[in-house]
Amino acid sequence: MTIAALRPISLCASALALFALLQPAAQAQTIALDVPYVPTPQPVVARMLEMANVGPDDYVVDLGSGDGRIAISAVKDRGAKAAYGIDLDPRRIDEAQANAKQAGVVDKVVFEQGDLFEKDIAEADVLTMYLLNTVNMRLRPVILDSLQPGTRVVSHAFSMGDWEPDRSDIVEGARIYLWVVPAKIAGSWVIERENERFTVDLDQHFQEISGTTEHQERLRGRLNGTELRFEVDGQLYVGQVEGDRIEPISATGAVADWRARRS
Numbered sequence: 001m002t003i004a005a006l007r008p009i010s011l012c013a014s015a016l017a018l019f020a021l022l023q024p025a026a027q028a029q030t031i032a033l034d035v036p037y038v039p040t041p042q043p044v045v046a047r048m049l050e051m052a053n054v055g056p057d058d059y060v061v062d063l064g065s066g067d068g069r070i071a072i073s074a075v076k077d078r079g080a081k082a083a084y085g086i087d088l089d090p091r092r093i094d095e096a097q098a099n100a101k102q103a104g105v106v107d108k109v110v111f112e113q114g115d116l117f118e119k120d121i122a123e124a125d126v127l128t129m130y131l132l133n134t135v136n137m138r139l140r141p142v143i144l145d146s147l148q149p150g151t152r153v154v155s156h157a158f159s160m161g162d163w164e165p166d167r168s169d170i171v172e173g174a175r176i177y178l179w180v181v182p183a184k185i186a187g188s189w190v191i192e193r194e195n196e197r198f199t200v201d202l203d204q205h206f207q208e209i210s211g212t213t214e215h216q217e218r219l220r221g222r223l224n225g226t227e228l229r230f231e232v233d234g235q236l237y238v239g240q241v242e243g244d245r246i247e248p249i250s251a252t253g254a255v256a257d258w259r260a261r262r263s
Helices: 012-031 044-053 069-078 090-103 135-148
Strands: 059-063 080-086 109-113 128-129 152-156 168-172 173-180 187-193 196-205 207-212 218-225 227-232 233-244 245-248 259-262
Touching: 044 069, 044 128, 044 152, 044 168, 044 173, 059 069, 069 080, 069 109, 069 128, 080 090, 090 109, 128 135, 173 227, 207 227
Parallel strands: 059 080, 059 128, 080 109, 128 152
Antiparallel strands: 152 173, 168 173, 187 196, 187 259, 196 207, 207 218, 218 227, 227 233, 233 245, 245 259
């Protein structure tokens, strides 16, 4: 007997019980998944976490967490302080929770059913994903606007369009991409060093930097999270971006005594 065949006026207690039992399965079947479930091979998981340099100070958020293997491995194998997995399919959440229990990490790993675009991921130190190019492109502005500069983002198989990865690798035929969320430094800056002071207008394309000084000198540089490197007139500047200020970082061959502020 199917639920469709039952008449509302003749529902008996046993039919109601059957309906209650079938409801969760019916709900699971009606959820439209943006991404098909394909588990990430464990060697790929290990390399993703290694590339992101996951360690004891890191809170790892896994988008489309499936059976939980990435979040669980982040805590169990890499010593992350905590991990959080999000998946749209409640069946995967049940599976992931069972796997976390078996791995003995339920005190450090949480899995939650829901739409990843509706979850708060701003506290992530490391963001991992195995989604699709289309989903990654929808996520890209969220990542750039909500995650702190320096957050590491790792994707299995799928890229972020013209946001070039900071690193990539291939493991067992699978491509892995790593990005470091860059600080936002586009605008006009005043650079001061010793008895010199000049203005530079910076343009930013993700982690790539270009600009022109007030003396029409061209510069090119690159961000690694909050660390900025650029050259002006053959001189290397290395600094730490702190909001509207840049403080110098000691580096071989770099200008030592300089600072910058956004004007």
